[in-house]
Amino acid sequence: MSTAALTDLFDVESELAPHERETRDTVRAFVDVEIRPHIARWFADAYFPREIVPAMAGLGLLGMHLEGYGCAGRSAVEYGLAMQEIEAGDSGLRTFVSVQGSLAMTAIAKNGSEEQRQRWLPGMAAGEIIGCFGLTEPTAGSDPGTMATTAVLTGGEWVLNGAKRWIGLASIADVAVIWAKALSDDGTPQVRGFLVPTATPGFTATPIEPKLSMRASIQCDIELTDVRLPEDAILPHNPGLRGPFACLNEARYGIVWGALGAARDSLEAALAYSAERLQFGKPLAAYQLTQEKLANMALAVAQAQLVALRLGRLKDEGRLDRHMISAGKLNSCRVAIEVARQARTILGGNGITLDHSPLRHANNLESVRTYEGTDEVHTLVLGQHLTGIAAFR
Template identity: 55%
Template sequence: MDVVAAAGASRKVGHMSERRSVEQLFGVDRLLDDDERAIAATVADFGAKRLRPHIAQWFEDGALPVRELAVELGELGLFGMHLDGYGCAGTSATAYGMACLEAEAVDSGLRSFVSVQGSLSMFALHRWGSEEQKQQWLPAMAKGQALGCFGLTEPDYGSNPAGMRTHARRDGGDWILNGAKMWITNAPVADVAIVWAQTGEHGVGRGVRGFVVPTDTPGFSAPEITHKMSLRASVTGEIVLDDVRLPASAQLPRAEGLRGPLSCLNEARFGIVFGAVGAARDCLETAIDYAGTREVFDKPLSGYQLTQAKIADMAVELGNAYLLAIQLGRIKDAGGIAPEQISLGKLNNVREAIAIARQCRTILGANGITLEYPVIRHANNLESVLTYEGTSEMHQLMIAKALTGQDAFR
């Protein structure tokens, strides 16, 4: 653009000042250490070069090159990165959170892939498994050479896992599992499933045990769930267990009762606290860029007060979500985070992220419903994030129970 044209453009847009990001506005970088910034930058760079050019097509096709990506993500060290030993990176919880943020800035399905592998399947083995189970599975899973899934939710039991119908019974020295699980990420492509079942040993809920189930075990099947309108760049399936016979060594020896699976869910929820921020940030950055170039009545859309009010309000909520996520990361790194604190982050950050996605869609107008822009894809994905790993209502009850001392779940 020549000088005359540049001057004309300057007059057209009115008073311009240097743009700042939400991170700059809230001073987010100052709250992160060098390793955390480096990990976030590495994942963002991988996302920009390897994932973003394809993600809209993967979403439209309802397919993801899982095996190929698993090895690449394993090489980056993302799987189980916050765990120690067995080929895991042993990073801080906050660093893991920032990796989730950058992964979900590309797509929630990609962050789910990382979460299910590391925070559900690998964490279950790492926290509750035997040394033999850990040695058998964790190094290969950390490299992305073996994939895991986590079977807790059932067709009729989501928020109330204590009511699960999947059961395990003794037959000599073996266990025999029967039942079904639903909405299980990675199930159709997994090499190993962590399956939770009632044993009846101590009554409903208290007798829940975890089992390490190789997916080539006779009687195990995992049909894929299709026709999804959300998380399309993610592989979702059922788990069907038809007289699946397992040796006694398949049981997770240290997990008894719902404490086992719920501890894993808290790990996954922690990643969502950060991940939702990434999805919201991508929507807001897209909307700001679009509003700056879209002219309405001979003036950029971003120059109108109503648009600026929307952008300012969304920036405040996004920045607050950032700060909450980092604060919870610091608490977790200090070793004292409580389940209700994770609920606080998951409830707030996902709720605000989906509100930001919807508002950004209005700024993009009709263009906001196409896959040319990421906003409608994020909005659709966040509809799932809003309800999985605990619905908003369940997290509200967790928070209120901590504040009132009253249990209102029943």
């Protein structure tokens, strides 16, 4: 019996349709061939492997959940399964898929004009155009409504000024979706999205280095200094924070599944190691304390996978609510980081090397649990759902 089958305590496999298993297996095979043999070196060197982007595009992973414009139009469950497999390879590489598809492409698909969709989405789906999503600022992370970036319409041009931080892919992106406060028709500031070609004068993206987490991906600071755009650079639909929040919910949904890929890979690494590592004349797996760790990890991952599948089915039925996404993201991140840390203990001292994946996953998951809403923010979303009282301030 395979390790994956052993750890599937509730036979989640039987709940998947043949086409869903095919999608998962295709992405898993890609990860085994294109990511696993290289990820330790990429992580050590803080190197994002842009050379695998065409293959990702060929699998339909970029904008996978979107319809038309060269996108695959796959179901929510298929998308989730794909994110789980990519993150079993590395969270940073799953983040690339999320930034490109769930954030940048979704922003254009949901909020853009037809001309904007035709201009950008086909190239982004093909991996020929890289996008980024500029919402977070140095002083506006969990509270994006306090953003200081501005957009002023003057002389038939938008002029953007401000700064963004922790923006994935910005230094290699061809187009940035930048959220800024623009004056609405009645003169009040309103959050709007703008499409900013990154070659535009005044746009500067600088990678944030050094990092202890997400080393095989790119996060940047962005400076916007008198960036001039044509009047039609604005995303015309869904003004206000509902525009970016809809994109964030797509990314959060992907994390519900993705984090469990890192957890499952950590569990499988610990299980394999414990069967081979001899101590006091028998394998680690033969000791009660090790078996307790393995059992607890397997139970936690299996339970979280059932939650992810339930949310996927609800999303495909159009019944996934905001608080459900928060519950799933919070749960998956909690489970994944604890499993990765516990798996590392089974590996002992060898577990701190890049020969083994759990500590790399644990480091990455410190970022995953922070971006797209911290544990605290998602806890308060659930608190508001339960009590009817918003306690964010």
